[in-house]
Amino acid sequence: MRCVLPFALAGFTAAACALDTPYIEQPKPMWLWTGDETAAPACPDGAEPAWDGWQVEDPSPDCGECSCAPATCKPSTAYETFGAACGEETVPTNHVDLPEGWDGACFAPPLPVPTLSYASILYRPPVVTPCEPSPTPEPPALTAEIARACRADAALAPPSGFVSCMTSTVGAACPAEFPLRRVFTEHRIDYRTCSPCECAPPSELQCTVHITAYADRACEQAFDSATLSFTDDPVCHDFPSPSRPKFSALRAEPAAPIAGACAPVQRRSVVVDEIVRSPPEFLCCEQ
Template sequence: MRRWEAGRILAALASVGGAAVAMASGCGAVDGYDCHELLECDVINEDGTSNGGCEGTCVPAEVYGFRRGVYLVRVKTGLEDLGCVDALRWTQELDLKEREKVSPPAFGEFFVAPGAHPGCAPCACTAPACVLPAGLTVSSGWMCDDSPGETLTPFDAPAGWDGACVAPGAVGAEAFGSFRIAPVTARACEVVTFPVPRDGDAHAGGQAVASCNAQRGDHCPTPEHVCAIGADELRPGWRRCLVADDGEDVECPSSDRTAGLHFSEKLIFWEKVEDSRACTPCSCTETAPSTCEALVSTFEDGACRDPVAAAVVAENGVCHDAEPGSTLGSLRAAWLVDAPGSCAPSGGEPVGELSLSKKVTACCLPEET
């Protein structure tokens, strides 16, 4: 029976006479007891007994071997985002801020069993590739002379050049004595980074357990008892439990130690998680070298029609003289040998472990009791 129902009944008795109220409610049992206050704070159980001001369940404040008070416990499933704000049935229609104001205080989080390793991403490598020269460096002198008296002019190909005809600019005869072709490069394979997948929906510590303080501010008839949230206020899955710190050796208390309540369902949890799990780093090892060689051709005009000179270039680059009086307007390249090598990935192995410590025992009332 809720407080407002008890108050309505006792108010009706009060209209009959003070003696009736005193008999029904215990008015006057304590010196200075105010009957008006009593009508507001007494809660009458269905069997006629009084919980004092407790609208839930009065339980012993101290049970030897257990922490003081009663706790709400709910095992989460997977990565379920569950907390004390979700414990009470009647708060579900409130917005989150209002629910947080009336939710039971959080106690902490327990864990049921170690979770599986979250898994390592498979290691993979990009493919090696032959890359064409980045362009030319033009010198006004012979044999690519870069002494202070000579003029150097960059004649760069665009990024990602595929060898098609390009015209980066125009170099006159007075500045075009020779040109150095940058080397072709063999681009090495690189590690491909993937996000680490989770193994199913395993929590870092296995199944997690939300734990909340079940004690409410209402008062029981004696100071040896505390008022716990009632079973009819809890959402499905939430249990009221006594909690001890001694792990599996704890025996759940008999009902004569807990005011007739049967805290009979024993659960084992852990309070601490140490997670050193990781994955070995990925790496790529060359298993076959790349062989790359290109023919680079230069032209006087801007459309690769009037040739000046052509040279074969590999990994070291090459210098080539121009015909006297030539100008430079465009260049083109083609692969003579385009044979990328190969590589193999390694790493991505799970290492480390997850361990749980500081066992606790929870002795719980059966759900909905």
């Protein structure tokens, strides 16, 4: 860079020009070791490392495939009986509660509903559980290898396991005697996560259940039934006193094909956020 100064300041020309000239750091010899973090050797003569760092890498942005378990059709697990005809009472006299996750198999509650304690039964529609997406995957793993740079004596051969290198800067070309360019960073914080898998609504869904009430605990003496779709309102059936049996058990069976397949909103999960790194260290190495 050319430096032009007034005549009166000619005595300061050298100093001023020196201040105006950008500083260029001269390459320094280094010995470099790379490997598993737990096996990193000490620098020769017990010297402190110039730096320890991670190799700068560009991991894949892909986290993996997304999938969806189909929607399911489950019978309701709650039924009520009333002491009066349908619509005449709002408070049930008995709750017939079935186990959570009941699959519709014959179920007899511990105590049957006595003949004289109910006059109507309220049947509830089946329930559709939505498609379940596959778990959110983890981002691709980063390398577990580190690099240790030790200040070197250019006149000596590197210790076993180390290679000879020279420091470099961003954009600088490596010389022929040190042709391999390596880039490391002393610190990295991995903020990466993966986008969650999500399921679109079922392309087609039919959920209809045929519910049967039984007077015996073995589900052999049926006395009433109702067929409901998941979009139906609850249905109430009356039972006049002379024909009213004990309400002892229930069974529910699919009354129509169940189809509830879902496609993933996105076929693959992708990396979101990023790895934050400290400024890189550049080396030109023999190999």
